[in-house]
Amino acid sequence: MSRQFIQSRDDINTYGTDYVHFCMRLKKLTDIDLASYKAQQMHRRLLNYKNRQGLADFYALSVSIQKDPKKLAHLVDFLTINVSEFFRNEEHWKVLRASVLPPIVKARAGKPVEIWSAGSSAGQEAYSLAMTVLEAGGTPRVLGTDIDEPSLAKAREGSYSSSEIEGLDRLHLAKYFDKTPTGYKVREVLKRSVLFERRNLLSDPYPRDLDLAVCRNVLIYFTDKGKQQVLRGLADSLRPGGVLFTGATEAVFNPSAYGLKQIYPFFYERA
Ligand SMILES: C[S@@+](CC[C@H](N)C(=O)[O-])C[C@H]1O[C@@H](n2cnc3c(N)ncnc32)[C@H](O)[C@@H]1O
Incomplete structure (x- = not known):
């Protein structure tokens, strides 16, 4: 049976x-x-x-x-619960900016930093990643994927209301966004480094050779079996030395089972 x-x-x-x-x-x-x-x-x-x-x-x-x-x-x-924010849980983005990204950007030596925002919702996470890599002196290439078409359409459009950009400071807004009558729109400089596609994390193929796989506030909705399947896929999608970035309530309790090693809370490096 x-x-x-x-x-x-x-x-x-x-x-x-x-x-x-x-x-x-x-x-x-x-x-x-x-x-x-x-x-x-x-x-x-x-x-x-x-x-x-x-x-x-x-x-x-x-x-x-x-x-x-x-x-x-x-x-x-x-x-599909699509709640998201720019730089959600700011303290983790500080770790990404200060400690995780610099060695990755250095190792890429001018080649694009390959990033996946898995469960990207309306794009806030993918655009936050692109801004962070640009500021670290790297060239971002971000793939945002989600199962929900309306969220993907909004992500591609890159328009956000004033309440949706609350996590963004003035510097980011001034550099990467244009003011619109209803809020803000992502500028071309950011858009050109981000691509959005529909993919189901539970049944579609995963990208390969990534420097950074970001899957945050998605695993919480899955059963233990579903979570394990996705974590295995995320770990395999990384190149050696690549890093998985998870959500604030999604610590991986047995990273070695996936060939990962915790380097900071919520950051796991592929051995
Ligand atoms: C709460 S949002 C998280 C957005 C963003 N990662 C963040 O942390 O702000 C969860 C997203 O996961 C997506 N999702 C749920 N199940 C999925 C699946 N099987 N494959 C791909 N995306 C999925 C939902 O559509 C939703 O946009």
């Missing part, structure tokens, strides 16, 4: 067949496999969503997303 079946049977006991069938339908339509996400949290969110849509059961929600691609996109956007 496959593990997948056992998981479904457990879920049927806990959440009912109606919900499990809905999860299977969602996976078919989007490649999003809710079995890799924390079940209780996802079920609560989806129950909330279904009730707000005035639908009687998950079967009705399945029918609605299958018929209407807009409804499907709306659901995916709701399901």
Whole structure:
């Protein structure tokens, strides 16, 4: 009997067949496999969503997303939690700037510093990375990936409201952003070093030979098994000496299991 079946049977006991069938339908339509996400949290969110849509059961929600691609996109956007900020948890960016990045920039000797923002949401993290590398004297090449199309579209556009740029100081704003009637827009100098693509961390291929893989505030949503799968992929995506940068609540407890060594809190180097 496959593990997948056992998981479904457990879920049927806990959440009912109606919900499990809905999860299977969602996976078919989007490649999003809710079995890799924390079940209780996802079920609560989806129950909330279904009730707000005035639908009687998950079967009705399945029918609605299958018929209407807009409804499907709306659901995916709701399901993925896209909260982000520029330089989120500033103290960790200080470590990146002062200690992690200088040896990487030096080792690249003028070649681009290859960076991945995995779970990039609306681009704040990817643009923060590009600014940090430019300031360290390097040439950034940042790939931002996410599963959520509206977030990717916003990241590519690079327009942020005044409240969304709160983490940015005046110097960064003056150097890398233009004022718009509704907020600020990222300048070409930054945009040209950042590329955004849709990729599912649980099923799509990972980039290779990276200097820095940044995956922050994404792993918290996954089951232990999902987390391990992603951490393995992130570690393998680094070149030797490359560094993984995780979120403030996402310390890796057994870095050696992935061929990593902690060099600072939330920073892990590939051996
Ligand atoms: C809370 S945001 C984190 C954004 C940013 N990394 C930060 O720390 O500010 C989590 C992001 O992970 C994305 N995400 C969730 N599951 C994913 C998956 N399987 N593959 C790729 N991205 C995923 C969501 O769409 C969302 O944009």
